[in-house]
Amino acid sequence: MKLKLKYLGFVLAIPFLFIYSCKTQKGKFEFVNPKSGSKVLKGEKLQLKLNFNDVAIDSVVYSVDGDIFDRKTDTTAVAFDTDKHGYGNKRLSAKIYAQGKEDIAYSDLLVVPPAPKAYAFEVVNTYPHDSTAFTQGLYYDNGTLYESTGKEDRTSLRKVDLKTGKVIQKIDGDGTFFGEGMTVVGDKIYFLTWLNKKGFIYDKTSFKLIKSFDYGKSAEGWGLTYDGKQFIKSDGSANIYFLDPVTLQETGSVQVFDDNGPVDRINEMEYVDGKLFANIYDQSKDEVVIIDPTTGVIEGRVNFVGLYDGVRKSADNEMNGIAYKSDTKTFLVTGKDWTKLFEVRLQIR
Known part of the structure; x- marks a missing residue:
């Protein structure tokens, strides 16, 4: 759906x-x-x-x-x-x-703006990934992955061992909402739903629900990240939205552009050193764009086509999920129901 x-x-x-x-x-x-x-x-x-x-x-x-x-x-x-x-x-x-x-x-x-720079990637490591995880959000923290998954009957929030791919801790949705993007800030996990206009805040250690929140005026929740001062949310359009760190209400937005005009389907995001690294929701290509969140300009593109050689069970197995490993300055990327998760290093062509 x-x-x-x-x-x-x-x-x-x-x-x-x-x-x-x-x-x-x-x-x-x-x-x-x-x-x-x-x-x-x-x-x-x-x-x-x-x-x-x-x-x-x-x-x-x-x-x-x-x-x-x-x-x-x-x-x-x-x-x-x-x-x-x-x-x-x-x-x-x-x-x-x-x-x-x-x-x-x-x-x-x-x-x-001018055309974005093209980035190449080098695969540093390959790890197992749960093939039943319809990945929507990914966050790395000291050897552990926090992952959110979607579809109403498969929505979950989980803690995963990076090297083995084993699920260490997990809570499932109640079947009434479609899980979307997620990020970790301090001792809390912030988790969006797709169409319910709600998000949830969980304790990072116990996965106990702290409270829910309304995520603003936009009709959908897709990706979520944090820049150290505020949350940044996507909704599948060409806009990204800024949310108050306390109330999580929208405080502003910016439209995302490249040299051809507005770029929509901005999905899962990761904030790294002043830039947004975002998946583009697309069946035909696996792509990450690098966005300046102050202007909305796409400054770089990474074409990941060919990275995943696994069998895609349906058309709905797009690349999604991006996390940053600050200790190695590498990225962790995977996709919906993919059997593998990749650690990659980016390089300007």
Whole structure:
């Protein structure tokens, strides 16, 4: 069920720029530069030009997403600095006053960062992994793995011996929720559910439930990590959300971008040295992206296709689960129902 719903969300998320561009007004005046639907690198300085059709104008007011940034009383080009307005879809508008009337022209831009760096990986170790563990969250702590698993009938929170793959401690869900991402902070484990809009806090040692919490306005819970000051949550969209460390309520969000625009299906995450390492939920490829959480920019990509040579029992055996071993500066990665867990070292190509 999860697979179908997640992909339905993806289908509905038809590139926003295309839909938005269809609304571009075609009137007496129109943008010559930039053409609506253009993609530009952040930092580019554009010269905005309009076709005024030889109409004598009184003034022009230029705005981006409704915020005025320039006014002119002639038809000369206007400078637009993309560096001042962030990433994503931007609607430029020019309100023209002429002959006692007003008209408006639009142009829609997609402002993107440079292409991410490509990372290679080296397999350092291979460990056994429970083939019935539908992995959703992974966290490493001094030789022990904490793992959360999903599907209503297989949801669990478990403590696992890294080297043997044996489950040391485990609690199962009650069948009413689908387990998702998890992280450990201090002596507590924070565990999300998928569609119930709830999370749970457990004692790290006893696995005793301390309390539940509502995880905010977003409809779904996917991945969860902690940056030392706040929690960061994903919901399968192109957004990541910041949660208050005490109340776990949303305090803000940022959209994730690469050089082609918004990137959705952000799944399990691990915060390492100021960056987010995140699985992308995808049947066709095993991929981790490296995100700057302050800007949402994807700075790197790791293609793990070919890492796992085990038999995938169904289409729902995507790579998921990433943890960091700070003592060796390596990552632990696995997937849903995979029979193996891999320790890898990343290298820029």
